[in-house]
Amino acid sequence: MLDVVFDMETGDPDDFLTLLLLAGHPRVRLKGVTVVPGSAAQVGVVRHGLRALGRDDVRVGAGNLDHAKDVVSLWHYRALGDVAPSRDAEDAAALLGELCDEDTTLVSGGPLTNVKRAIASTNLTIGRLVVQGGFAGEGVVPAGRQLDKFRGRTTCPSFNLNGDPTAVFAMLAHDGVKHRRFVSKNVCHGVVYDAAMHARFAEHARRDSTRTIHKLMELYLRGRPEGKMFHDPLAACCAIDPGIGTWAEVELYREHGEWGSRPRPGSGTWIITGYDHERFVATLLE
Secondary structure (H helix, E strand, C coil), X not given: CEEEEEEECCCCHHHHHHHHHHXXXXXXXXXXXXXXXXXXXXXXXXXXXXXXXXXXXXXXXXXXXXXXXXXXXXXXXXXXXXXXXXXCCEEHHHHHHHHCCCCEEEEECCCCHHHHHHHHHCCCCECXXXXXXXXXXXXXXXXXXXXXXXXXXXXXXXXXXXXXXXXXXXXXXXXXXXXXXXXXXXXXXXXXXXXXXXXXXXXXXCCHHHHHHHHHHHHHHHHCCCCEECHHHHXXXXXXXXXXXXXXXXXXXXXXXXXXXXXXXXXXXXXXXXXXXXXXHHHHXX
């Protein structure tokens, strides 16, 4: 079993679906969930998802229960109904410091603010950190693998990393993070939950979590039949099975508000340059 902590946000359906995936996956022991920025509305949504799968045992941490905004997308309430806010959460930084160790994988689907706070306030050790975000382009991703919209580019904005750039550099400089993987745009923007994926879920979903994902995506596809990019589920599956991805060892950098990467052997930081679609789907539906 893989010990996992999930650091998430709720501005997009991806993270909630990834929460369900990790909470119900047979190869994952989900020890905790931390939420950024961590409003009471966000905690209510996370608690709702865990409760639906009978996972009230999972500890939940919040960055700021008194955050001025709910920071929950309308999709969550349309799909889940009127979910009440909750203040049933521990301090996110303290929880990360307690639950993470050299045998734990931390999956990050949002800005790394909670990780930054944990680095500053605890002796944070993470065996593997898998982050959805960043960019690998020209010079790292072979031309034949570059998506058309990113072709020839070396840098690109990254929503999660730009949510707190200082946190990214604090994490990269922290010796307690032993191994870092970034699941970036030149791959994840080509991964879509569409009608074909929906049909495979309908046929092969056997767990409560995958059946719930199928039900929620049924509602999503009614309004957007073109489908949904599946960024965070790809990152989670790469945490469960790194062999899904093809990886390059790099250093990350930021220029003019955009992120890039360049080859750097020995850095301990890896970024995805390609993926095995069938192995990804198999891990999703396992």
